[in-house]
Amino acid sequence: MHNITLIKGDGIGPEISDAVLQIIKAVGVDINWDIQTAGADVIEAEGVPLPQRVIDSVKKNKIALKSPVTTPIGKGFRSVNVQLRKELDLYANLRPCYNLPNVKTRYEGVDIVVVRENTEDLYAGIERQIDNDTAESIKRITRSASERIAKFAFDYAVNNNREFVTVVTKANICKLSDGLFLDSARKIGENYDLPLKEILVDNCCMQIVQNPNQFDVLLLPNLYGDIVSDLCAGLIGGLGVAQGANIGKDYAVFEPVHGSAPDIAGQNKANPTAMLMSAIEMLSYIGEKDAGQRIKNALFETLNADIKTADLGGNITCSGFADAIISRL
Ligand code: ATP
Numbered sequence: 001m002h003n004i005t006l007i008k009g010d011g012i013g014p015e016i017s018d019a020v021l022q023i024i025k026a027v028g029v030d031i032n033w034d035i036q037t038a039g040a041d042v043i044e045a046e047g048v049p050l051p052q053r054v055i056d057s058v059k060k061n062k063i064a065l066k067s068p069v070t071t072p073i074g075k076g077f078r079s080v081n082v083q084l085r086k087e088l089d090l091y092a093n094l095r096p097c098y099n100l101p102n103v104k105t106r107y108e109g110v111d112i113v114v115v116r117e118n119t120e121d122l123y124a125g126i127e128r129q130i131d132n133d134t135a136e137s138i139k140r141i142t143r144s145a146s147e148r149i150a151k152f153a154f155d156y157a158v159n160n161n162r163e164f165v166t167v168v169t170k171a172n173i174c175k176l177s178d179g180l181f182l183d184s185a186r187k188i189g190e191n192y193d194l195p196l197k198e199i200l201v202d203n204c205c206m207q208i209v210q211n212p213n214q215f216d217v218l219l220l221p222n223l224y225g226d227i228v229s230d231l232c233a234g235l236i237g238g239l240g241v242a243q244g245a246n247i248g249k250d251y252a253v254f255e256p257v258h259g260s261a262p263d264i265a266g267q268n269k270a271n272p273t274a275m276l277m278s279a280i281e282m283l284s285y286i287g288e289k290d291a292g293q294r295i296k297n298a299l300f301e302t303l304n305a306d307i308k309t310a311d312l313g314g315n316i317t318c319s320g321f322a323d324a325i326i327s328r329l
Pocket residue numbers: 012068070239240257258259260261262263264269270271272273274311
């Protein structure tokens with residue numbers, strides 16, 4: 001029996017969560033779900049979008065599956081996602097990007113895993129206003145954070161039978177900061193049997209667009225990782241199918257890349273695939289690889305049967321899509 005927190009979120013969060021829970025239940029994995037509400041819907045009663053009980057639940061269970069949680073703009077709340085990452089020290093953002101069958105995209109055979117450092121770089125929020133017309137943001141890179149993310153990327157590569165890791169920087173310009181990130185990747189790479197390739201981020205973007213199939217595992221500092229991971233999501237069909245995970249030493253939170261999609265919330269139109277793909281990665285992480293593979297097979301069969309939600313050009317509902325997958329398990 002696995003104890004896992006489910007953060008239901010808001011917008012389309014509850015509907016895609018229900019779809020995914022039903023599919024996991026049908027595959028027969030024994031999970032005791034600790035269901036936690038969060039986001040816009042809990043602010044009135046609890047004063048904040050991410051109550052402490054949610055963090056406590058993840059700390060207790062160690063693993064969470066999370067659907068999108070909106071951070072209301074301009075109301076003084078800290079970003080829910082940033083807060084979760086900080087409180088749980090989720091230092092690695094992992095985004096496997098590969099083509100799904102019968103989902104039309106510009107490229108075929110894409111299979112890239114983006115590993116993004118999640119805690120520092122320009123996202124550490126070290127900024128200051130020098131005067132009215134000048135502001136600066138500090139790009140902070142440390143050896144310890146760089147080495148641990150490099151180790152994460154190599155471990156992931158080894159455990160998932162990948163062939164090489166490419167470290168992506170702008171070390172020719174940011175010689176000290178990106179230079180340190182690059183140097184850390186080289187040093188960690190010496191402990192593994194896998195090759196480490198090196199590329200500059202601008203060239204990397206061009207190469208991905210020209211031929212994404214030449215890449216395997218990408219290792220990037222925070223800012224480049226943010227941009228390149230969205231670029232890779234775009235290669236495989238966009239938000240409805242892009243999975244993600246934030247992983248630390250003690251905790252792991254699996255979640256789709258997309259937001260709460262308020263424009264289609266409550267209409268049973270959302271595509272649960274991105275959250276389902278995140279859940280499949282979670283099942284693999286907790287040692288339930290076979291169950292994850294069975295769900296993946298059923299998902300692929302469903303897509304191959306041309307059963308798709310509106311974002312992928314079909315007309316099935318969110319719950320109807322889940323039923324179609326369950327019938328193929
Ligand atoms: P955030 O700032 O929280 O990331 P956003 O407004 O940038 O949110 P999303 O909420 O992800 O982005 O939505 C962007 C567009 O993609 C919307 O039109 C939304 O309907 C669509 N979209 C996002 N996720 C899904 C999904 N799972 N199924 C169908 N459409 C989706």
